[in-house]
Amino acid sequence: MGNQKRIAIYGKGGIGKSSTASNVAAACAEEGYKVMIIGCDPKSDSSITLLGGRRIPTILDLLRQGVKVTEEDIVFHGYRNVRCVEVGGPEPGIGCAGRGIIVAIKTLRDMCKEMDDMDLIIYDVPGDIVCGGFVAPIRKGLVNEAYVLTSGEYMPLYAANNICKGLRQIDTRLSGVICNSRSVTREEEIVRRFAEEIGSKLVAFIPKEQIVQDCERDGFSVIEKAPGSDIAHVYRDLARAIMSNSDSALPTSLDDERLRELTR
Amino acid sequence: MAANDISIIHPRPSSIVAALYTLRDLNVDVAILHGPPGCSFKHARLLEEDGIHVVTTALDENGFVFGGRRELSSVLEKVNEMFHPKLIGVVGTCASMIIGEELHEPVMDADLDVPVIEVEVHAGYANNTKGVLLTLESALDIGVIDREEFERQKVLLEEATEVEKRHGAASKEYLAPSRGDLKYKVAQRIIELLKEGKKGLVIMNAKKETGYMFADINVAVHEVASRLGVSGNVVNMANLDESLGLPRVRDHARNIMHDLKEKGVQIHDITGGLDEYPIAGHVVDELIAKKYADHDFAVITGVPHAIPMDHISHMEIISVTNGPRQVVPLKEMGHRHVVVEIDLHPKTLGVNHIVESELGATLREMAKETLDCSA
Numbered sequence: 301m302g303n304q305k306r307i308a309i310y311g312k313g314g315i316g317k318s319s320t321a322s323n324v325a326a327a328c329a330e331e332g333y334k335v336m337i338i339g340c341d342p343k344s345d346s347s348i349t350l351l352g353g354r355r356i357p358t359i360l361d362l363l364r365q366g367v368k369v370t371e372e373d374i375v376f377h378g379y380r381n382v383r384c385v386e387v388g389g390p391e392p393g394i395g396c397a398g399r400g401i402i403v404a405i406k407t408l409r410d411m412c413k414e415m416d417d418m419d420l421i422i423y424d425v426p427g428d429i430v431c432g433g434f435v436a437p438i439r440k441g442l443v444n445e446a447y448v449l450t451s452g453e454y455m456p457l458y459a460a461n462n463i464c465k466g467l468r469q470i471d472t473r474l475s476g477v478i479c480n481s482r483s484v485t486r487e488e489e490i491v492r493r494f495a496e497e498i499g500s501k502l503v504a505f506i507p508k509e510q511i512v513q514d515c516e517r518d519g520f521s522v523i524e525k526a527p528g529s530d531i532a533h534v535y536r537d538l539a540r541a542i543m544s545n546s547d548s549a550l551p552t553s554l555d556d557e558r559l560r561e562l563t564r
Numbered sequence: 565m566a567a568n569d570i571s572i573i574h575p576r577p578s579s580i581v582a583a584l585y586t587l588r589d590l591n592v593d594v595a596i597l598h599g600p601p602g603c604s605f606k607h608a609r610l611l612e613e614d615g616i617h618v619v620t621t622a623l624d625e626n627g628f629v630f631g632g633r634r635e636l637s638s639v640l641e642k643v644n645e646m647f648h649p650k651l652i653g654v655v656g657t658c659a660s661m662i663i664g665e666e667l668h669e670p671v672m673d674a675d676l677d678v679p680v681i682e683v684e685v686h687a688g689y690a691n692n693t694k695g696v697l698l699t700l701e702s703a704l705d706i707g708v709i710d711r712e713e714f715e716r717q718k719v720l721l722e723e724a725t726e727v728e729k730r731h732g733a734a735s736k737e738y739l740a741p742s743r744g745d746l747k748y749k750v751a752q753r754i755i756e757l758l759k760e761g762k763k764g765l766v767i768m769n770a771k772k773e774t775g776y777m778f779a780d781i782n783v784a785v786h787e788v789a790s791r792l793g794v795s796g797n798v799v800n801m802a803n804l805d806e807s808l809g810l811p812r813v814r815d816h817a818r819n820i821m822h823d824l825k826e827k828g829v830q831i832h833d834i835t836g837g838l839d840e841y842p843i844a845g846h847v848v849d850e851l852i853a854k855k856y857a858d859h860d861f862a863v864i865t866g867v868p869h870a871i872p873m874d875h876i877s878h879m880e881i882i883s884v885t886n887g888p889r890q891v892v893p894l895k896e897m898g899h900r901h902v903v904v905e906i907d908l909h910p911k912t913l914g915v916n917h918i919v920e921s922e923l924g925a926t927l928r929e930m931a932k933e934t935l936d937c938s939a
């Protein structure tokens with residue numbers, strides 16, 4: 301696989317995984333990398349800001365209709381040619397979303413030749429790894445690096461810590477911790493300490509900026525809609541950090557006592 | 565994009581079971597079902613008659629919720645100690661696959677010195693041949709079979725699926741099972757035809773080990789014809805090529821040929837290997853067009869619906885199947901008489917000689933009666 305990056309971004313629900321993923325994807329594409337983003341969330345909102353606000357048909361939508369799915373049906377070209385794929389899923393409360401991811405990922409892998417050419421593939425997973433299906437990309441050997449996104453608040457850190465526990469269990473190395481700020485005091489320091497104590501490092505501190513949500517509302521990434529903004533530069537730096545990162549380690553989760561201490 | 569095929573509502577053979585039988589053909593010593601204890605119970609039992617051990621990780625409610633990685637690795641260790649296998653198969657089930665179980669991780673955990681064929685399969689595929697294909701793919705991955713054999717089998721599987729769609733169990737939304745025609749009436753008719761000096765073909769087109777029983781019909785017709793002094797009127801064809809298929813399948817062909825020879829039955833034309841029933845029909849068709857177009861009747865056994873009707877439609881056709889749901893489609897194809905050998909498959913597991921069929925037994929008995937009366 302050489303220098304090809306296959307990453308997944310984990311973190312508490314709503315912490316900013318999808319916006320971070322799409323901004324990183326856009327920034328890498330600008331640098332000339334071949335990028336694909338695969339939304340593994342039944343909400344299927346991972347690629348929307350790369351497609352000018354457009355929703356694309358999901359793999360599972362098509363499979364449900366019982367049609368033979370081809371590459372053109374599910375891989376869409378967004379901003380700067382970022383390949384966008386949405387797995388989709390059943391209606392909330394019905395069926396089995398985890399199995400959906402397994403089936404969709406297999407379908408994609410079997411027929412999408414382009415995947416092999418990509419410099420970067422980002423798997424955007426939902427906040428809670430509720431069952432085996434949600435780690436399918438890792439377990440099927442499609443992901444070789446994981447990142448954890450958190451703020452400096454207790455609950456997101458608690459979730460990040462749990463994720464680290466899970467990663468260790470499935471023998472997956474962590475490549476870094478990203479802080480998506482919620483403007484908590486001493487936030488950068490807290491997350492940096494957390495990262496170090498679990499045996500990893502802080503790779504970026506993304507400030508909380510209204511412009512992220514404004515661009516998103518119009519259906520765009522910051523990189524596309526506000527390329528000159530400060531936060532666009534932060535995403536570009538993060539993108540470079542990810543593309544050049546070669547460190548990773550099996551994370552060691554902290555006990556709850558220590559976690560509370562950190563945030564106090 | 566093509567829409568799905570018809571939705572078939574009668575239960576059909578399962579891909580999990582197909583994977584188990586394929587593992588048996590690959591000569592695994594143990595197959596482990598990773599799933600609920602009752603899954604594939606009946607076939608698991610039958611396969612033990614055939615000399616392989618089938619065990620289960622027996623996932624329960626807790627297993628469904630928490631996964632069964634530890635259960636599978638400990639069963640792997642256990643069977644290794646109990647049976648000292650040289651080759652192991654691990655087979656998924658609906659339950660373990662839906663919850664996203666990985667078969668590879670527990671195999672790594674157990675870390676045995678024995679190669680393991682991992683088959684991630686469940687029973688939810690429209691065609692059970694998918695189970696065979698998945699098994700062969702993993703066997704190829706770990707080098708149990710070579711690419712050439714894999715490609716050969718793949719073609720056969722695709723053709724088998726087509727055969728079932730055309731005139732088999734997948735040809736209609738619902739097929740009612742049927743016991744077919746009464747065996748004594750059909751036996752009587754065969755004897756009549758032979759007595760009248762009619763020329764007949766006995767064509768075995770059997771799937772693997774089922775040949776042990778279908779070949780008995782070649783034997784029985786031969787015996788009756790000989791007693792009537794018309795054995796020259798009967799031509800035998802069979803898919804018994806001893807040089808084709810997986811080792812176990814070749815063994816079956818060899819065993820059956822050996823018995824046939826011993827019983828003095830000549831097979832005039834070999835139409836393919838015992839796993840070539842989906843394509844051997846075309847060989848039969850050509851042979852008939854070339855050499856036997858003038859024959860009056862044909863007894864076709866095994867997978868009779870794989871024989872094209874092109875050059876036999878003018879003949880009186882008697883077909884013998886082991887599928888009760890196959891009766892209606894065969895009649896619709898134009899087969900005059902259809903006989904079902906109920907429960908044939910279990911009787912052909914774990915054997916290495918020809919096994920008597922019910923139709924064969926009936927033929928022998930009735931021939932005795934009619935000949936003794938007229939004597």
Ligand SMILES: Nc1ncnc2c1ncn2[C@@H]1O[C@H](COP(=O)(O)OP(=O)(O)OP(=O)(O)O)[C@@H](O)[C@H]1O
Nearest residue numbers: 313314315316317318319426427507508509512513
């Ligand atoms: N740095 C930021 N500054 C301001 N708003 C942000 C920032 N990052 C994310 N957001 C906003 O937070 C909200 C949630 O983000 P997002 O949907 O990316 O989260 P998520 O982790 O993907 O959620 P889920 O777990 O539900 O998929 C969005 O409205 C997004 O615009």
Ligand code: SF4
Nearest residue numbers: 603604657658659687
């Ligand atoms: S539903 Fe699937 S797992 Fe359950 S018994 Fe049937 S075949 Fe086995």
Ligand SMILES: [Mg+2]
Nearest residue numbers: 317318341426
């Ligand atoms: Mg998201």
